[in-house]
Amino acid sequence: MDFARPKVEEKGSTERKDFIARKEEGLVVCRVVLLIRVVLVCGASLLLAGSARADQIDNYLKGEMERHRIPGLALNIIQNGKSVKTACIGLANLELKVPVKPETVFEIGSLTKQFTAAGILLLAQEGKLSVDDKISRHLAGTPASWKSVTIRNLLTHTSGIKSYTGLDGFELRRHLTQEEFIAKIGAELMDFEPGTAWKYCNTGYNLLGYIIQTVSGENYWDFMSERIFRPLGMAATTKRLPPLLIPNRASGYEQSNHVLINRDYDLTDVFSAGAIASTVLDLAKWNAALETGVPLGDRSKEMMWTPMKLSGGKATTYGFGWFIDTLDGHKNIGHSGATSGFSATLQRFPDDKLTIIILTNTDEQIATRLARRIAQFYF
Numbered sequence: 557m558d559f560a561r562p563k564v565e566e567k568g569s570t571e572r573k574d575f576i577a578r579k580e581e582g583l584v585v586c587r588v589v590l591l592i593r594v595v596l597v598c599g600a601s602l603l604l605a606g607s608a609r610a611d612q613i614d615n616y617l618k619g620e621m622e623r624h625r626i627p628g629l630a631l632n633i634i635q636n637g638k639s640v641k642t643a644c645i646g647l648a649n650l651e652l653k654v655p656v657k658p659e660t661v662f663e664i665g666s667l668t669k670q671f672t673a674a675g676i677l678l679l680a681q682e683g684k685l686s687v688d689d690k691i692s693r694h695l696a697g698t699p700a701s702w703k704s705v706t707i708r709n710l711l712t713h714t715s716g717i718k719s720y721t722g723l724d725g726f727e728l729r730r731h732l733t734q735e736e737f738i739a740k741i742g743a744e745l746m747d748f749e750p751g752t753a754w755k756y757c758n759t760g761y762n763l764l765g766y767i768i769q770t771v772s773g774e775n776y777w778d779f780m781s782e783r784i785f786r787p788l789g790m791a792a793t794t795k796r797l798p799p800l801l802i803p804n805r806a807s808g809y810e811q812s813n814h815v816l817i818n819r820d821y822d823l824t825d826v827f828s829a830g831a832i833a834s835t836v837l838d839l840a841k842w843n844a845a846l847e848t849g850v851p852l853g854d855r856s857k858e859m860m861w862t863p864m865k866l867s868g869g870k871a872t873t874y875g876f877g878w879f880i881d882t883l884d885g886h887k888n889i890g891h892s893g894a895t896s897g898f899s900a901t902l903q904r905f906p907d908d909k910l911t912i913i914i915l916t917n918t919d920e921q922i923a924t925r926l927a928r929r930i931a932q933f934y935f
Contacts, residue, residue, distance in 0.1 A: 609934070610641055612933055613930055614643065617629060617631065617643065617930075618645065620922075620926060621645060625918070626916050626918045626922070627647050627648075627650055627816060627916075627917050628644075628647045628656040628660070628916065629914065630643070630656050630660055630914070630915045631912075632658075632911075632912075632913040633913075633934075634840055634844075635909060635910050635934065636909045644657050648805075648807065649806065650816065656806070658835065659792065659835055661794075661802055661803070661833050661835055662833065662834070662898055662917060663808065663832075663893075663895045664830075664833065664893045665893025665898060666829065666830045667834075668761070668826070669761050669830070670877035670878055671832060672765055672829070673711055673860060674851065675776075675779060675780060675783065676707060676764055676768065677859070677860060677876065678783055678784075678851060678852070678856075679771050679772060680856070681852075681856060684772075685767070686707070687876075688706050688708055689706060689707050690706055691705050691763060694707075694767045694770050695734075695738060695766060695767060697735055697739060699743075702717065704751075705717065705750045707764070709750045710757075710761070710764050711875075712874055712875065714751050714753065715757060715759075716748040716752070716755075717741065717744075717746060718757075719757040719759050719760075720759050720762075721824070725740055726825055727822060727824060727825065728823045730825070734766045734769070738763075741759050754864070758830065759829075760829075761827075761877075762827045762829050765828025777795050784842075784851060787850075788842060788851075789841055790841055790842065792835045792837070793834040793838045795831050796832065796833040796895070807897070808895070808896060808917050809917055811918075819896045819898075821896075823895070823896060826895065834915075836914075839913045839915075843913070860875050860877065861875050862880075875889075883905070883931060883932070886907060886908055886935060887905065887906055888903060888904070888928070889906060892923060892924040893923075894919075897917060897918070898915075898917055899918055899919070899921050900914065900915045901914050901924040901927045903924065905931055912928075914927045914930075
Protein backbone atom coordinates (compact mmCIF):
# COMPACT_ATOMS: atom_id res chain seq x y z
CA MET A 557 0.00 0.00 0.00
CA ASP A 558 1.32 3.41 -1.02
CA PHE A 559 1.17 6.24 1.46
CA ALA A 560 1.41 9.91 0.44
CA ARG A 561 4.64 11.38 1.61
CA PRO A 562 4.44 14.54 3.63
CA LYS A 563 5.72 17.53 1.69
CA VAL A 564 9.10 18.71 2.79
CA GLU A 565 9.93 22.35 2.16
CA GLU A 566 13.38 22.89 0.86
CA LYS A 567 15.47 25.39 2.81
CA GLY A 568 15.80 27.79 -0.10
CA SER A 569 12.08 27.76 -0.76
CA THR A 570 11.28 28.55 2.88
CA GLU A 571 13.71 31.49 2.93
CA ARG A 572 12.21 32.86 -0.26
CA LYS A 573 8.71 32.70 1.21
CA ASP A 574 9.84 34.38 4.42
CA PHE A 575 11.47 37.14 2.37
CA ILE A 576 8.32 37.63 0.27
CA ALA A 577 6.14 37.66 3.40
CA ARG A 578 8.39 40.26 5.05
CA LYS A 579 8.34 42.34 1.88
CA GLU A 580 4.54 42.20 1.71
CA GLU A 581 4.28 43.15 5.38
CA GLY A 582 6.57 46.09 4.69
CA LEU A 583 4.43 47.17 1.79
CA VAL A 584 1.30 46.98 3.95
CA VAL A 585 2.95 49.10 6.65
CA CYS A 586 4.04 51.65 4.04
CA ARG A 587 0.54 51.81 2.62
CA VAL A 588 -0.96 52.29 6.12
CA VAL A 589 1.57 55.04 6.90
CA LEU A 590 0.84 56.69 3.55
CA LEU A 591 -2.91 56.47 4.18
CA ILE A 592 -2.51 58.01 7.63
CA ARG A 593 -0.46 60.82 6.13
CA VAL A 594 -3.11 61.45 3.47
CA VAL A 595 -5.86 61.50 6.10
CA LEU A 596 -3.86 63.86 8.28
CA VAL A 597 -3.10 66.16 5.35
CA CYS A 598 -6.73 66.14 4.22
CA GLY A 599 -7.94 66.69 7.76
CA ALA A 600 -5.51 69.55 8.22
CA SER A 601 -6.64 71.03 4.91
CA LEU A 602 -10.28 70.80 5.96
CA LEU A 603 -9.48 72.39 9.32
CA LEU A 604 -7.57 75.17 7.59
CA ALA A 605 -10.42 75.66 5.12
CA GLY A 606 -12.94 75.70 7.96
CA SER A 607 -10.80 78.13 9.92
CA ALA A 608 -10.36 80.37 6.88
CA ARG A 609 -14.12 80.35 6.26
CA ALA A 610 -14.79 81.15 9.92
CA ASP A 611 -12.39 84.08 9.70
CA GLN A 612 -14.12 85.30 6.53
CA ILE A 613 -17.49 85.15 8.27
CA ASP A 614 -16.21 86.96 11.36
CA ASN A 615 -14.62 89.69 9.25
CA TYR A 616 -17.77 90.05 7.14
CA LEU A 617 -20.07 90.32 10.17
CA LYS A 618 -17.86 92.76 12.04
CA GLY A 619 -17.64 94.95 8.96
CA GLU A 620 -21.41 94.92 8.41
CA MET A 621 -22.13 95.57 12.09
CA GLU A 622 -19.87 98.60 12.05
CA ARG A 623 -21.29 99.84 8.74
CA HIS A 624 -24.92 99.48 9.85
CA ARG A 625 -24.41 100.30 13.54
CA ILE A 626 -25.76 96.95 14.75
CA PRO A 627 -25.38 96.87 18.57
CA GLY A 628 -25.29 93.09 19.02
CA LEU A 629 -25.60 89.86 17.05
CA ALA A 630 -25.80 86.12 17.72
CA LEU A 631 -25.09 83.59 14.97
CA ASN A 632 -25.51 79.82 14.78
CA ILE A 633 -24.49 77.89 11.66
CA ILE A 634 -25.66 74.28 11.45
CA GLN A 635 -24.37 71.87 8.82
CA ASN A 636 -25.08 68.16 8.55
CA GLY A 637 -26.99 68.30 11.82
CA LYS A 638 -24.14 69.83 13.84
CA SER A 639 -23.41 73.37 14.93
CA VAL A 640 -20.24 74.29 13.05
CA LYS A 641 -20.03 77.89 14.17
CA THR A 642 -21.53 79.98 16.94
CA ALA A 643 -20.57 83.63 17.15
CA CYS A 644 -21.67 86.34 19.55
CA ILE A 645 -20.59 89.86 18.69
CA GLY A 646 -21.35 93.20 20.30
CA LEU A 647 -23.67 94.14 23.13
CA ALA A 648 -27.08 92.95 24.27
CA ASN A 649 -27.44 96.15 26.30
CA LEU A 650 -25.50 99.28 25.42
CA GLU A 651 -26.15 101.18 28.65
CA LEU A 652 -25.01 98.35 30.91
CA LYS A 653 -22.39 97.08 28.43
CA VAL A 654 -23.71 93.52 28.60
CA PRO A 655 -22.15 91.36 25.85
CA VAL A 656 -24.20 89.10 23.61
CA LYS A 657 -23.85 85.40 24.45
CA PRO A 658 -25.47 82.25 23.03
CA GLU A 659 -28.13 82.43 25.75
CA THR A 660 -29.13 86.01 24.92
CA VAL A 661 -32.89 86.26 24.29
CA PHE A 662 -33.92 88.33 21.27
CA GLU A 663 -37.35 89.07 19.85
CA ILE A 664 -37.71 86.97 16.70
CA GLY A 665 -40.68 88.76 15.13
CA SER A 666 -42.27 86.92 12.23
CA LEU A 667 -40.27 83.74 12.81
CA THR A 668 -43.20 83.29 15.18
CA LYS A 669 -45.33 82.49 12.14
CA GLN A 670 -43.66 79.13 11.53
CA PHE A 671 -44.47 78.11 15.11
CA THR A 672 -48.08 79.24 14.75
CA ALA A 673 -48.33 77.30 11.48
CA ALA A 674 -46.88 74.26 13.26
CA GLY A 675 -49.54 74.62 15.98
CA ILE A 676 -52.29 74.54 13.35
CA LEU A 677 -50.71 71.50 11.69
CA LEU A 678 -50.49 69.68 15.03
CA LEU A 679 -54.23 70.13 15.47
CA ALA A 680 -54.77 68.97 11.87
CA GLN A 681 -52.67 65.86 12.55
CA GLU A 682 -55.02 65.08 15.43
CA GLY A 683 -58.09 65.53 13.22
CA LYS A 684 -59.34 68.52 15.20
CA LEU A 685 -59.42 70.79 12.17
CA SER A 686 -58.61 70.88 8.47
CA VAL A 687 -56.56 73.60 6.81
CA ASP A 688 -59.41 73.90 4.31
CA ASP A 689 -61.99 74.68 7.00
CA LYS A 690 -63.69 78.06 6.72
CA ILE A 691 -62.37 80.22 9.54
CA SER A 692 -65.93 81.10 10.57
CA ARG A 693 -66.24 77.50 11.76
CA HIS A 694 -63.70 78.17 14.50
CA LEU A 695 -64.05 81.91 15.15
CA ALA A 696 -67.17 83.65 16.45
CA GLY A 697 -68.25 87.04 15.17
CA THR A 698 -66.52 86.99 11.78
CA PRO A 699 -68.00 89.43 9.25
CA ALA A 700 -69.88 88.27 6.14
CA SER A 701 -66.99 89.45 3.96
CA TRP A 702 -64.83 86.68 5.45
CA LYS A 703 -67.29 83.86 4.64
CA SER A 704 -65.03 82.26 2.00
CA VAL A 705 -61.76 82.63 3.90
CA THR A 706 -60.12 79.34 4.89
CA ILE A 707 -57.39 78.46 7.35
CA ARG A 708 -55.17 77.76 4.34
CA ASN A 709 -55.73 81.34 3.16
CA LEU A 710 -54.59 82.67 6.53
CA LEU A 711 -51.49 80.46 6.53
CA THR A 712 -50.44 81.56 3.04
CA HIS A 713 -51.32 85.30 3.11
CA THR A 714 -54.01 84.84 0.46
CA SER A 715 -57.05 85.73 2.58
CA GLY A 716 -57.53 89.31 1.38
CA ILE A 717 -58.19 90.41 4.97
CA LYS A 718 -56.67 93.78 5.81
CA SER A 719 -53.42 93.67 7.76
CA TYR A 720 -53.48 95.70 10.97
CA THR A 721 -49.84 96.74 10.40
CA GLY A 722 -49.76 100.53 10.34
CA LEU A 723 -53.34 100.90 11.57
CA ASP A 724 -54.22 102.67 14.82
CA GLY A 725 -56.05 100.83 17.56
CA PHE A 726 -54.04 97.58 17.66
CA GLU A 727 -51.42 98.62 20.19
CA LEU A 728 -50.34 96.19 22.90
CA ARG A 729 -51.46 98.61 25.63
CA ARG A 730 -55.09 98.28 24.48
CA HIS A 731 -55.23 94.58 25.44
CA LEU A 732 -57.86 93.74 22.81
CA THR A 733 -59.81 90.56 23.37
CA GLN A 734 -60.38 88.08 20.54
CA GLU A 735 -63.88 89.44 20.01
CA GLU A 736 -62.70 93.05 20.01
CA PHE A 737 -59.87 92.27 17.60
CA ILE A 738 -62.17 90.50 15.10
CA ALA A 739 -64.78 93.26 15.30
CA LYS A 740 -62.22 96.01 14.78
CA ILE A 741 -60.31 94.48 11.86
CA GLY A 742 -63.51 93.02 10.41
CA ALA A 743 -64.79 96.55 9.85
CA GLU A 744 -62.00 97.13 7.33
CA LEU A 745 -62.62 96.48 3.64
CA MET A 746 -61.09 93.35 2.08
CA ASP A 747 -58.01 93.90 -0.09
CA PHE A 748 -59.05 91.19 -2.59
CA GLU A 749 -61.15 88.06 -2.91
CA PRO A 750 -59.68 85.08 -0.99
CA GLY A 751 -57.21 83.04 -3.01
CA THR A 752 -56.92 85.49 -5.92
CA ALA A 753 -53.77 87.34 -4.81
CA TRP A 754 -50.94 87.31 -2.26
CA LYS A 755 -50.30 90.05 0.29
CA TYR A 756 -48.36 89.70 3.52
CA CYS A 757 -50.86 89.91 6.36
CA ASN A 758 -50.14 89.88 10.09
CA THR A 759 -53.87 89.81 10.81
CA GLY A 760 -54.11 86.29 9.39
CA TYR A 761 -51.58 84.95 11.87
CA ASN A 762 -53.27 86.61 14.84
CA LEU A 763 -56.47 84.90 13.72
CA LEU A 764 -54.61 81.57 13.51
CA GLY A 765 -53.53 82.05 17.13
CA TYR A 766 -57.17 82.54 18.10
CA ILE A 767 -58.12 79.39 16.16
CA ILE A 768 -55.49 77.43 18.10
CA GLN A 769 -57.04 78.70 21.33
CA THR A 770 -60.59 77.87 20.26
CA VAL A 771 -59.86 74.38 18.96
CA SER A 772 -57.40 73.31 21.68
CA GLY A 773 -59.24 74.97 24.54
CA GLU A 774 -55.92 76.38 25.76
CA ASN A 775 -54.27 79.76 25.83
CA TYR A 776 -52.02 80.13 22.76
CA TRP A 777 -48.85 80.50 24.86
CA ASP A 778 -49.68 77.50 27.05
CA PHE A 779 -50.35 75.41 23.93
CA MET A 780 -47.05 76.39 22.30
CA SER A 781 -45.14 75.72 25.49
CA GLU A 782 -46.73 72.31 26.11
CA ARG A 783 -46.69 71.08 22.52
CA ILE A 784 -43.50 72.57 21.06
CA PHE A 785 -41.18 74.57 23.34
CA ARG A 786 -41.04 72.26 26.35
CA PRO A 787 -40.83 68.92 24.47
CA LEU A 788 -37.95 70.28 22.36
CA GLY A 789 -36.08 71.67 25.35
CA MET A 790 -36.54 75.29 24.24
CA ALA A 791 -36.43 76.52 27.82
CA ALA A 792 -35.52 80.13 27.00
CA THR A 793 -38.28 80.64 24.42
CA THR A 794 -41.22 82.71 25.60
CA LYS A 795 -43.46 85.67 24.75
CA ARG A 796 -41.89 89.12 24.48
CA LEU A 797 -44.36 90.82 26.87
CA PRO A 798 -42.50 93.92 28.23
CA PRO A 799 -43.49 93.48 31.93
CA LEU A 800 -42.11 89.93 32.05
CA LEU A 801 -38.75 89.35 33.70
CA ILE A 802 -36.88 87.38 31.05
CA PRO A 803 -33.33 86.29 31.98
CA ASN A 804 -30.71 87.36 29.42
CA ARG A 805 -33.20 89.50 27.48
CA ALA A 806 -31.52 91.80 24.93
CA SER A 807 -32.55 95.45 24.67
CA GLY A 808 -33.81 96.63 21.30
CA TYR A 809 -32.43 99.70 19.53
CA GLU A 810 -33.49 102.04 16.77
CA GLN A 811 -31.57 104.73 14.90
CA SER A 812 -32.48 108.38 14.78
CA ASN A 813 -30.26 110.52 12.54
CA HIS A 814 -27.63 107.75 12.64
CA VAL A 815 -27.67 107.74 16.44
CA LEU A 816 -28.75 104.66 18.39
CA ILE A 817 -31.67 105.13 20.77
CA ASN A 818 -33.78 102.78 22.89
CA ARG A 819 -36.64 101.30 20.91
CA ASP A 820 -40.17 102.70 21.05
CA TYR A 821 -42.12 100.70 23.64
CA ASP A 822 -45.56 101.66 22.28
CA LEU A 823 -45.72 98.26 20.58
CA THR A 824 -48.28 96.73 18.25
CA ASP A 825 -49.90 93.58 19.64
CA VAL A 826 -48.46 91.12 17.12
CA PHE A 827 -49.43 88.11 19.29
CA SER A 828 -49.14 84.85 17.29
CA ALA A 829 -47.86 86.73 14.24
CA GLY A 830 -44.64 87.93 15.85
CA ALA A 831 -44.40 88.00 19.66
CA ILE A 832 -42.01 85.10 20.39
CA ALA A 833 -38.59 85.78 21.95
CA SER A 834 -35.86 83.15 21.71
CA THR A 835 -32.16 82.34 21.43
CA VAL A 836 -29.94 80.92 18.69
CA LEU A 837 -29.54 77.80 20.83
CA ASP A 838 -33.29 77.22 21.14
CA LEU A 839 -33.88 77.89 17.46
CA ALA A 840 -31.21 75.30 16.65
CA LYS A 841 -33.30 72.77 18.60
CA TRP A 842 -36.36 73.73 16.56
CA ASN A 843 -34.32 73.36 13.37
CA ALA A 844 -33.17 69.90 14.45
CA ALA A 845 -36.77 68.87 15.17
CA LEU A 846 -37.73 69.78 11.62
CA GLU A 847 -35.42 66.98 10.44
CA THR A 848 -37.43 64.40 12.39
CA GLY A 849 -41.06 63.32 12.48
CA VAL A 850 -41.68 64.98 15.84
CA PRO A 851 -43.65 67.09 16.42
CA LEU A 852 -44.59 67.46 12.74
CA GLY A 853 -45.04 64.46 10.48
CA ASP A 854 -43.74 64.29 6.92
CA ARG A 855 -47.10 65.17 5.39
CA SER A 856 -47.38 68.28 7.57
CA LYS A 857 -43.90 69.44 6.60
CA GLU A 858 -44.63 68.79 2.94
CA MET A 859 -47.68 71.07 3.15
CA MET A 860 -45.75 73.66 5.14
CA TRP A 861 -42.97 73.89 2.56
CA THR A 862 -45.12 73.79 -0.60
CA PRO A 863 -45.71 77.20 -2.25
CA MET A 864 -49.36 78.22 -2.36
CA LYS A 865 -51.00 78.46 -5.77
CA LEU A 866 -53.50 81.22 -6.42
CA SER A 867 -56.91 80.50 -7.89
CA GLY A 868 -55.59 81.45 -11.35
CA GLY A 869 -52.84 78.83 -11.09
CA LYS A 870 -49.91 81.16 -10.39
CA ALA A 871 -47.57 79.91 -7.68
CA THR A 872 -46.50 82.17 -4.82
CA THR A 873 -43.22 81.87 -2.93
CA TYR A 874 -44.90 81.20 0.43
CA GLY A 875 -46.03 78.03 2.18
CA PHE A 876 -47.32 77.82 5.75
CA GLY A 877 -45.19 80.32 7.70
CA TRP A 878 -42.16 79.95 5.41
CA PHE A 879 -40.87 81.56 2.23
CA ILE A 880 -39.69 79.08 -0.41
CA ASP A 881 -37.01 80.49 -2.69
CA THR A 882 -33.58 79.80 -4.19
CA LEU A 883 -30.16 81.40 -3.72
CA ASP A 884 -27.57 80.87 -6.45
CA GLY A 885 -29.51 77.79 -7.53
CA HIS A 886 -29.69 76.37 -3.99
CA LYS A 887 -33.12 75.73 -2.48
CA ASN A 888 -33.81 78.16 0.35
CA ILE A 889 -36.61 77.80 2.91
CA GLY A 890 -36.67 80.54 5.51
CA HIS A 891 -38.24 83.56 7.14
CA SER A 892 -37.16 86.88 8.55
CA GLY A 893 -38.53 88.62 11.61
CA ALA A 894 -38.62 92.29 12.55
CA THR A 895 -40.08 94.05 15.57
CA SER A 896 -39.25 97.44 17.03
CA GLY A 897 -35.51 97.25 17.76
CA PHE A 898 -34.91 93.70 16.50
CA SER A 899 -34.10 91.83 13.28
CA ALA A 900 -34.00 88.03 13.08
CA THR A 901 -33.76 85.26 10.50
CA LEU A 902 -33.72 81.48 10.13
CA GLN A 903 -32.64 80.35 6.67
CA ARG A 904 -32.52 76.68 5.70
CA PHE A 905 -30.76 75.27 2.63
CA PRO A 906 -32.01 71.67 2.70
CA ASP A 907 -30.03 70.34 -0.27
CA ASP A 908 -26.84 71.59 1.40
CA LYS A 909 -27.94 70.43 4.88
CA LEU A 910 -27.16 73.98 5.98
CA THR A 911 -29.02 76.37 8.31
CA ILE A 912 -28.08 79.94 9.23
CA ILE A 913 -29.69 81.56 12.30
CA ILE A 914 -29.03 85.23 13.08
CA LEU A 915 -30.58 87.34 15.84
CA THR A 916 -29.82 91.05 16.27
CA ASN A 917 -31.03 94.01 18.32
CA THR A 918 -31.29 96.57 15.52
CA ASP A 919 -34.40 97.99 13.86
CA GLU A 920 -32.87 97.67 10.37
CA GLN A 921 -34.26 94.59 8.63
CA ILE A 922 -30.84 93.18 7.83
CA ALA A 923 -30.60 89.69 9.35
CA THR A 924 -31.76 87.77 6.28
CA ARG A 925 -29.35 89.59 3.97
CA LEU A 926 -26.50 88.73 6.33
CA ALA A 927 -27.57 85.07 6.57
CA ARG A 928 -27.88 84.60 2.81
CA ARG A 929 -24.44 86.11 2.26
CA ILE A 930 -22.94 83.79 4.90
CA ALA A 931 -24.61 80.81 3.20
CA GLN A 932 -22.68 81.66 0.04
CA PHE A 933 -19.41 80.98 1.88
CA TYR A 934 -20.58 77.34 2.07
CA PHE A 935 -21.75 76.90 -1.53
